[in-house]
Amino acid sequence: MEEHIEQRLSSLRVMLLKMLSGSYYQRIKRSEHNDILESFILGFNVLAEEFQDVLIHQGYVNRNAAILDVVQMSFIIDEHGMVEMVNKLACKTLSRRKRNIIDRPFEALLTEGSVKKWKNVFQQCAKRRAYDTSVDLVFKSKGGLEIPKTVYVSRYYKNAQGYRTLITVIHHTNYQKKLQSGISGKINKVKLKGNKRSLKDRTALLKKSKVRLSLEDIQKIKRAHDMILANLEDDFPSLKEFALQLGTNEFKLKYGFKELYGTTVHKFLIEERLRKALMMVLYSDRLFKSIAEMTGFKSLPHFSRAFKNAYGHSPSEMRKMNNV
Template identity: 40%
Template structure:
């Protein structure tokens, strides 16, 4: 196998790892080849796009969360387009090894098509401030492509040396005002529920009264994020999960019910089944293997739990 094909196979391997970890943002850069490897590249890119769209528009990954503007990465460039500063998130996403004093050209992290777009853009209106957006495809260290809309702002000072360009990637933005209003209402509702539940607990059982501090709420949210990200893992006994976030078992269980209206166990089960549903619906992985990959020790137990949740079995979903 020649060196180019080895790189193409390596990119496919990295893409599969990203898909397996529920990261559907990346794409593999297309080549001019017309072979089986290229066919697999096309298939994986389409699969990632379909999975990403289903999660964003149908809320399958986390039906309780809101879609908001998320700044994923930002870069500050000097007048020569050298990166002066980069956000930590951007470095992680692109898998960049950054050291103090590094100044690397921004164009290094673009694929060939985007390099041409960037050069054309930089040739327009040099020396003048502006704000605009464009679609660019960033290239990771593992040869994956991240096609995203970028917001580019050039800021000009009193001298040429003060010219800076800020490039920002926004992951998603939809119906922002409506979502902000819904988020505000949900926060206020949650605060009221917390107050009622605390008073109710104190009245019914003064020996077990609980007051959730802001730090408690932060740690409970972190526990929820951990379960959402890795639903295939086991979090039993709960006291082990509670200890990980610096609280006792009772406070974690109580806080989870107050903040999210479900028990830790039910939330974990729902998160695990949502991941399994995606894998059944959008992959050719055998159902028994999906059961094991989502943390079930028995395919039969997985099928029963799945049917109890959705009203149909995994095999019925796969057939349709």
């Protein structure tokens, strides 16, 4: 038997065992071969993706409100790129024991092609006192299977221990089918009072109810999500301008973002700015005015009000409580 066939069969056996044990995170790397075995590999990758999404919805979602994003893996990396902390689900996803991850290089968890990308991001982190970005990486499980994920990276300062990097991997569920299946129901629920609305108004409302998000639309909205995370300190453009930058329109941006992430663009922006600010308040000695500027708030009073509304304490109170 040819070597490449044996290798792919071995990967399939490992993946099947993982799926039978209830782990659906792994994927098999596609090859250049165009044969029946490659068709099986593609099919099992798709099947694992579907099972993963079903389990996410059944295990984490109640009947009334759907959670679209679930934190799958979390790591804290020290200044030298070594793993200081890893969550339990990450160990399960990577099929590795905690002791085989802690105090080892984070890059050891990545495929060869992703190591270079990670080193570049880590070098960029080292050049700034605070840094937020996202990058697509491919993790490798203990069995050699691949786990492609979008990784969110945040660098912060921890008192007396230097800089630390927080790495978060979020599982974005495949929500497109649910979006589209719900459209017909929404149309049926539209109640038009004939004498109170003109034909033009009724037509406009019906068209609005028939909005469908294509795969390309969803990719643009996910790009909007990543752009916001990577540019929290910058002045945010109007939604119309932001939509044009993405190659879509304002309505699809607002509608799609709410459907995919369960919140508005503006609310998500403020929440992420405050999340970044909270880390700097707790784990750095920066002046609050500097933190406000680095998180996109126009003034210190504006920042303080938003911070207290979100966390119940002012920045100074929060820092004092953390240092006690």
